[in-house]
Amino acid sequence: MSNIEKLMDAGKKCGIAIDEEQSRLMILYMEKLLIMNEKINVTRITDVDEFIEKHLIDSLTCLKFIHRDAKSILDIGTGGGFPGVPLAIMMPEAEITMMDATGKKLKVIENICREIGIKNVEFLHGRAEEFGKDPAYREGYDCIVSRAVANLCLLSELCLPLAKKGGQFIALKGKNYLEEMDDGEKAIKVLGGKITGIESCLLLQRDLVHVIILVDKVKNTPERFPRAFGKIKREPFPG
């Protein structure tokens, strides 16, 4: 079976319909990223089957939860482009912005996206807590997604200020999410969000359970958030 077929098949097993052209683009992205990864470390996953499951399919588990009318999606801490690049391939009508504090990684994914012709993407180099204070970006996105960046409390302070009122924040989490829920839930409420669902996603390996935390932005974020990163790290979230 070719890698293109493998990805379509894996999608089918996980309830995600991937057509041949979408699969071709994602596999091309993977191949180019793995070549670049030998020079600039972007991902520790280099085995193709593992990449398909843990990067491509895992990124797409949040697809069905994104509001159909979402036009602007921001991936905070995108790293090697996850979940942003697979979402951009699957949602050609939406504009996907990928943000990361590390410019080197962002340049790699930008170059690959340009090379393979993914057009509905933008790149923002910098820290989420700084963009969150900038009126040009604050409360400017329909949907914020983020995977493997920080615990739920910290992550919410980075992400929710950038979501529009009426928009969403979707956190892709590992199976240990429960430890983060108490503090995370309190912070989400103060930041103007409301948890509307916690969904588990079973990947191909049956023991690999990931969780998606769905948050609606129901109120504007108070102006004092986000705080500077040093403060976010050092001080507990003010209730």
Ligand SMILES: C[S@@+](CC[C@H](N)C(=O)[O-])C[C@H]1O[C@@H](n2cnc3c(N)ncnc32)[C@H](O)[C@@H]1O
């Ligand atoms: C572990 S990687 C995860 C990458 C990708 N989301 C994934 O799931 O494969 C975390 C990424 O978040 C970025 N990051 C961490 N804190 C950030 C912040 N405050 N603003 C923007 N990016 C941040 C890091 O530079 C890093 O690339």
